Amino acid sequence: MDLDAYQAVHEPAWRRLDELAGARRRTGAESDELVRLYQATATDLSAIRSAAPDPEMITRLSQLVARGRAAIAGTHEPAWRDVTRFVVVTAPAALYRLRWWTVAVMVAFVVTGVVAGVWVATNPDALAAMGTPAERDQYVEQAFAEYYDPGAGFAATVWTHNAFLTAICIGTGITGIGPLYFLYSNAVAVGNIGGMMAAHDALDVFLSLILPHGMLELTAVFVAGAAGLKVFWAWVAPGPRTRARALAEEARALFTAALALVGVLAVSGLVEGFVTGSTLLWWVKIAIGAAALAAFWVYTIVLGRRAVRSGETGDLEADRGGYVLATAG
Incomplete structure (x- = not known):
């Protein structure tokens, strides 16, 4: 096919279909024309997908057919049902399919962080590279704890910062190198700080x-890296x-x-x-963090497994993804 x-x-015909689909009101003749053009465009979409599967053209026609x-x-369902479906079905299915990738990333991250921490804690030259003795003392005794200043402003700042970092990790996923570099650099940074504190x-x-919020926060990082x-x-x-479809x-x-x-990073x-920075007892803080992490995995495993068993993948529905030929009636 050319x-x-x-x-x-x-x-x-495609432009006319787009015009009629976007019209607020249509005459009887225009409604009949809309149906004819819709069926013809659906056929065009099927023909292009079979003979010349150009991703850009397929995406455009899929959207046009959907309109x-x-x-x-x-509209078949109110918008709130789409939101409910996303929270209860689509999102947990996507997270569930990533579970073993997430665990693998977690293990690699923890091992890298522990190795980096032990190296800094036991090697004088590595520890010296973290700053002068006065700078290290000031960080350990004041700066590290003072960073966790309780309040809504701090929570919002942390949320947006972490969301930006995970977006970078996910956005560079196609390269393979981006997520690896992001995960490695963060594992080493956390390990280095832990090693200096231990020293x-x-x-x-x-x-x-670190543990109260870090258990859930780092899990979000692991999921981003896995994705x-x-x-x-x-x-x-x-x-x-096909590689394009995959x-x-x-x-x-x-x-x-x-x-x-x-949502995970918001929590x-x-x-x-x-x-984290409150006056609660340390074990209460860690218990709260552990409860948040447990809730994430229960959500992922229980709802996700149910959704995946019913055929969900976290992808769009087949017709919205452009893989099913739409028909009228």
């Missing part, structure tokens, strides 16, 4: 201030799917996970903003 020639012939279907049939006999302070790497792997080893499906599921992480930010 895609350019095909587009030149059918472009007027035409909505104009003909109307100054303040490891208990470090853990009591990015899974997209990269879909490009390397697409399996029975990338499209995994990328859409990836952004489902990314949206879910917005983590609240814990960091109101619990």
